[in-house]
Structure formats: C-alpha cells, structure tokens
Amino acid sequence: MKTIDSFDFSNKKALVRVDFNVPLNERHEITDDTRINATIPTIKKILADGGSCILMSHLGRPKDGPTEKYSLKHLVAPISLILGVPVKFADDCIGQSAIDQAAALQPGEVLLLENLRFYKEEEKGDVEFAKKLASLGDVWVNDAFGTAHRAHASTAIIGQFFTDKICGKVMQAEIDNAQYILENAEKPFTAIMGGAKISDKILIIERLLDKVDNLIIGGGMTYTFSKALGGNIGKSLLEADKQDLALEILEKAKAKGVNIIMPLDNVIADDFSNDANRQVVEKGQIPDGWEGLDIGPKSIELFKEVIKNSKTILWNGPMGVFEFPNFAAGTTAIAEAVVKATEENNAFSLIGGGDSASAINNAGMGDRVSYVSTGGGALLEYMEGKVLPGVAALD
Numbered sequence: 382m383k384t385i386d387s388f389d390f391s392n393k394k395a396l397v398r399v400d401f402n403v404p405l406n407e408r409h410e411i412t413d414d415t416r417i418n419a420t421i422p423t424i425k426k427i428l429a430d431g432g433s434c435i436l437m438s439h440l441g442r443p444k445d446g447p448t449e450k451y452s453l454k455h456l457v458a459p460i461s462l463i464l465g466v467p468v469k470f471a472d473d474c475i476g477q478s479a480i481d482q483a484a485a486l487q488p489g490e491v492l493l494l495e496n497l498r499f500y501k502e503e504e505k506g507d508v509e510f511a512k513k514l515a516s517l518g519d520v521w522v523n524d525a526f527g528t529a530h531r532a533h534a535s536t537a538i539i540g541q542f543f544t545d546k547i548c549g550k551v552m553q554a555e556i557d558n559a560q561y562i563l564e565n566a567e568k569p570f571t572a573i574m575g576g577a578k579i580s581d582k583i584l585i586i587e588r589l590l591d592k593v594d595n596l597i598i599g600g601g602m603t604y605t606f607s608k609a610l611g612g613n614i615g616k617s618l619l620e621a622d623k624q625d626l627a628l629e630i631l632e633k634a635k636a637k638g639v640n641i642i643m644p645l646d647n648v649i650a651d652d653f654s655n656d657a658n659r660q661v662v663e664k665g666q667i668p669d670g671w672e673g674l675d676i677g678p679k680s681i682e683l684f685k686e687v688i689k690n691s692k693t694i695l696w697n698g699p700m701g702v703f704e705f706p707n708f709a710a711g712t713t714a715i716a717e718a719v720v721k722a723t724e725e726n727n728a729f730s731l732i733g734g735g736d737s738a739s740a741i742n743n744a745g746m747g748d749r750v751s752y753v754s755t756g757g758g759a760l761l762e763y764m765e766g767k768v769l770p771g772v773a774a775l776d
C-alpha cells in the first residue's frame with residue numbers, strides 16, 4: 382500500500398476521501414471535532430509537498446437529496462480555522478462547477494465538496510458516479526477509516542480509476558492500532574455496545590462472540606433484545622425484524638460461554654426531548670407512550686463491576702441519548718468506569734465511533750483512555766477480522 386509519507390504530492394491535485402461525519406447541534410455547530418483534527422496531518426503533508434486537496438465526505442444519512450441540515454457548508458469555517466488555511470467550497474460534489482473549481486485549484490489550496498450522499502449513487506457504489514468524482518483529482522487518498530466498512534462510490538469503487546491510491550495517515554494509524562489490539566488483547570476482554578445503529582451492529586455483535594469474554598449491551602440497542610425476551614418497551618427504539626437474531630445471539634453467547642450483560646433498569650421519557658417527564662423503571666416494564674433513553678442506576682452499578690475487572694475494553698455506542706443532559710448519566714458513568722479500569726487496572730481501553738468519541742471528549746475524559754478511534758462500525762468490523770472495502774480498494 383502506498384502511504385502519505387512515501388508519496389510526493391508536488392503539483393498533484395489529491396482527491397481525499399475523509400470522514401467528516403461529525404456531530405452537529407441544531408445551530409449547525411460541530412459538537413466534537415475529533416474526526417476533523419485527526420485528518421489535519423494528512424492534509425498538511427499534501428499541502429507542504431506543494432500539492433492541493435479536494436476533500437470529499439458524507440455527513441449523516443440524508444434520504445432525499447440536498448438538505449440544509451446535512452450540508453457540508455457548515456464545516457467550511459471550522460475546518461479553515463483548524464487547518465489555518467481558507468477552505469473553498471463546491472456546492473455540488475460533481476457537475477461543471479465542481480470541475481471548474483477543482484481545475485482552478487492552485488498548490489497549497491483546499492476545496493471541500495458538498496455531501497456525497499446527496500446523490501444516491503454514492504451509497505449504491507455507482508461506477509459512473511465514482512468516475513465523475515475521480516475526474517476531479519490526479520491521485521486518490523483514502524483517509525476515511527470511519528467509513529471504510531462501506532463499499533461506496535467514494536470509499537472503494539473509485540479506486541479503479543487511479544494508478545496512485547494512497548493510504549491516509551488516519552487510516553494507517555487506525556489499522557495499526559486495531560491490529561495491535563487483535564494481537565495483544567489481554568483477557569478478560571469486554572465489549573460495550575450501545576448507540577442507535579442496531580441493524581448495522583447486531584450482526585457484528587454476533588461475530589464478536591468469538592473474541593470477547595463479556596458483552597455489555599446498552600443504549601438504543603437494548604430494546605430489541607428486551608422486546609424479543611417478551612418485555613414491554615413502549616415506543617423505545619426497536620428493529621422488529623432483528624428480534625429473532627437477538628435471541629439467537631443470546632443462545633450463541635451461552636453456548637460459547639460469553640457473559641452477556643444487559644440493563645436491569647432504564648430511565649424512560651414520555652417524549653424524545655431533554656425536558657420530557659422522566660422516571661426509572663425495571664427492565665421490560667416500559668409503559669405505552671414512554672421510551673427508554675438511558676440506562677438506570679442499577680444497570681450502571683452492574684456494568685461498572687464488569688468493566689472494573691476487564692483488561693481490554695472495546696466501547697462503541699453511547700448508553701443513552703447523551704446529547705440530552707438529562708439522559709447522559711449512564712454514558713458518563715460508563716466513561717468514568719472505563720477511565721478507572723484504564724488507570725487503576727492497567728486495562729487497554731479503545732473507544733470508537735463518531736458519537737462515542739463525542740461523548741467521551743465532551744465528558745472531558747478523551748485523553749484518559751488508551752485510544753479514541755474515529756471509527757465505530759468500521760473498527761468493529763476490522764476487529765472481527767473482515768477486510769474493509771475501503772482498505773481493500775487501496776491495494
């Protein structure tokens with residue numbers, strides 16, 4: 382694989398796939414810039430060589446083409462500030478104006494393209510769309526580790542149009558780190574899974590059963606399991622068609638001797654908002670019209686006990702809707718427990734995912750764990766031994 386440091390970018394237009402899928406608040410302000418900061422060394426190396434950068438990324442999961450909420454224009458000012466170089470913006474990632482702006486780019490300049498997912502062709506891995514993107518640059522750099530598990534047009538399919546396919550610094554560091562853990566993970570190995578991307582991650586859970594001793598399930602992930610076990614979950618997050626799989630996972634875990642730890646209680650709300658009415662109920666006892674937005678105090682104690690004794694900890698997905706301060710207690714308590722295990726039990730702790738990184742950094746504990754990864758799903762898929770399409774495309 383070609384790496385950034387071994388390549389001379391002078392007079393080259395580098396088309397760089399980055400993962401700038403960062404969390405934004407209602408005012409379109411970035412609430413955690415981990416993924417942007419991580420990419421700066423890659424961009425700076427290209428510019429220092431006398432090259433120029435065309436940055437491309439997705440943001441969120443827009444369903445119906447361009448929408449204000451998911452526009453990458455919100456990132457132009459923050460990236461310019463962090464990078465110390467003014468960033469130009471193309472309000473369409475393909476088309477004549479993107480072609481003209483890319484062609485006019487001078488060495489040392491940076492252009493950011495509008496959200497790739499405003500075209501459905503991106504996620505479909507459309508070859509013609511990839512070709513149009515490829516025409517903008519001389520070389521392709523893939524630094525989007527967080528999206529490397531997607532075989533999308535800009536992350537994988539595009540590789541066929543370049544002779545020079547270069548592994549970015551984030552990608553390289555993330556792979557080295559994940560590989561280190563795969564080879565050196567001490568037991569007990571505990572995975573903590575939460576968040577909202579159930580269908581994406583439930584299959585990964587199944588495959589992690591071969592690697593881990595303990596599997597803690599919290600966050601939005603919990604309720605599909607709880608419902609499958611016959612509990613009442615009210616209007617909590619549910620992926621109904623994954624209930625059988627949830628039961629299968631519990632069976633398999635038992636057969637493999639993996640300890641599955643699920644919440645004993647939940648903090649529930651009568652509305653999806655910070656100011657909703659709140660109460661704590663036992664697991665599987667959520668009344669109609671209410672939804673689980675955090676783990677409860679008994680769950681926190683149970684989870685803490687398991688984390689305390691772990692030697693390797695892999696955490697992806699917050700324990701609740703931590704963006705609402707009233708439902709952040711579970712996530713903060715688990716972050717504290719992970720920090721404690723790292724500092725007092727010498728555990729190796731790896732936290733991955735856009736929102737998980739945001740949660741640990743906003744709680745002020747990002748520098749007290751062993752490693753904060755820019756990838757959530759990507760990291761988990763790498764850990765289960767999969768070849769990521771975004772990495773394979775660089776070969």
Ligand SMILES: Nc1ncnc2c1ncn2[C@@H]1O[C@H](COP(=O)(O)OP(=O)(O)O)[C@@H](O)[C@H]1O
Pocket residue numbers: 575576577578600601602618673674675697698699700701702703704733734735736737738757758
């Ligand atoms: N109980 C819950 N109900 C709804 N959403 C939840 C719940 N618990 C966590 N979440 C949401 O999950 C999101 C993060 O999920 P995910 O994208 O899977 O994590 P990551 O980005 O770290 O990989 C957060 O925005 C959080 O609000």
Ligand SMILES: O=C(OP(=O)(O)O)[C@H](O)COP(=O)(O)O
Pocket residue numbers: 400402441442527528531578733734735736755756757758759
């Ligand atoms: O945020 C991301 O993944 P993550 O939530 O697993 O950390 C990546 O940007 C991939 O986004 P996607 O899961 O919408 O393809």
